[in-house]
Amino acid sequence: MLKQTLLVTALIGTTLASSAAFSGHGEKPHATPWSNFALENKIKAMPKGDALKGQKVHEQMMCNACHGEKGESPSRNYASLNGQTAEYTTKMMLDYRDGRRWEDYKQANIMVKLAKAMDDQQIADVAAFYASNPSTVWDIETQPVTxxxxxxxxxxxxxxxxxxxxxxxxxxxxxxxxxxxxxxxxxxxxxxxxxxxxxxxxxxxxxxxxxxxxxxxxxxxxxxxxxxxxxxxx
Missing domain, CATH: 1.10.760.10 (Cytochrome c-like domain)
Structure with missing residues (x-):
């Protein structure tokens, strides 16, 4: 897992080395909170996603290192993205990119940097890719539903x-x-x-x-x- 994280970090660092979009380490951007109207309009304005192109984005940006081959998390450390709605994945990437999602920079810095390295079309494509894959059903020992x-x-x-x-x-x-x-x-x-x-x-x-x-x-x-x-x- 550490090797995967180092590889992803190295890739993102290379991608962003010459980018002025990312300024400062751990510096939270001042993003305007979403209103229902603003979010709806932004989602509608996003380009149409292409799942096949999204798979390439998923692989090239090394999303698979943490989120699995098709978005199914290979560990209990990361979210599963397969079967997720395209609109929600789009919102999450925009939130990371703009600074709305920033619970803990040390944990989220990879996602922040990835989002900043992607344009709207890439975000739309990778969101379409995850939405095209069936969700996971976890085989875990659970108590009967009360x-x-x-x-x-x-x-x-x-x-x-x-x-x-x-x-x-x-x-x-x-x-x-x-x-x-x-x-x-x-x-x-x-x-x-x-x-x-x-x-x-x-x-x-x-x-x-x-x-x-x-x-x-x-x-x-x-x-x-x-x-x-x-x-x-x-």
Whole structure:
């Protein structure tokens, strides 16, 4: 894994050596938070993605070193991207590029640099590539889905102002548009993401909606949801 990271870092360093787009080490750009209107217009203005060209971008930029041959994470350290909606992947790359997603520079610097090295067409292409591949179904040992978790997924919890997961992410975790697919996601990544929203270390979602919905979830509930979606076939 260290060898892969060093290779990716070396490639990105070469790509950006003569680029003025990236200034300073760990210097966070001042990006305007998304509004629903601004995000919708930006996604509509993006070029049409080509999955075959996106596969080449995936390979040339060495995305496969961390995210696998087709976006399926080969380890529990990185997100799976296969089966993800093209719009959501596009949003994530734009957020990395512009500085909206910047939870921890030491962890995210590779993604920040990759995003800055890619133009809109490359982002659209690689997003189309991931969307063209089926999601992963993780073979992990899980506890039976409890009535409480089933309720959180399908009905939410009005007493804690938690909307049902399915209302945004779909009945099968398939996602739609800029709302991400979460079926087949790496459970460890799912947990880290929920914790980042909960503590407001990650706040690139529109109006910080996820921070509100995750605020009162317990660690056990987050883990149970992670296991539920990891084994869900959308």
């Amino acid at each position: 009535a409480k978790i089933d309720r959180l997924v399908r009905k939410g919890d009005v007493s804690r102002m938690i909307v049902p997961c399915a209302s945004c992410h779909g009945a099968h975790g398939e996602g739609k548009g800029i709302t991400p697919a979460i079926a087949g996601q790496v459970p460890e990544y799912f947990v880290r993401t929920m914790k980042a929203y909960q503590t407001k270390h990650r706040k690139n979602d529109v109006a910080e909606g996820m921070a509100q919905f995750t605020h009162d979830l317990t660690s056990d509930e987050i883990q149970a949801l992670a296991d539920y979606y990891a084994t869900l076939n959308k």
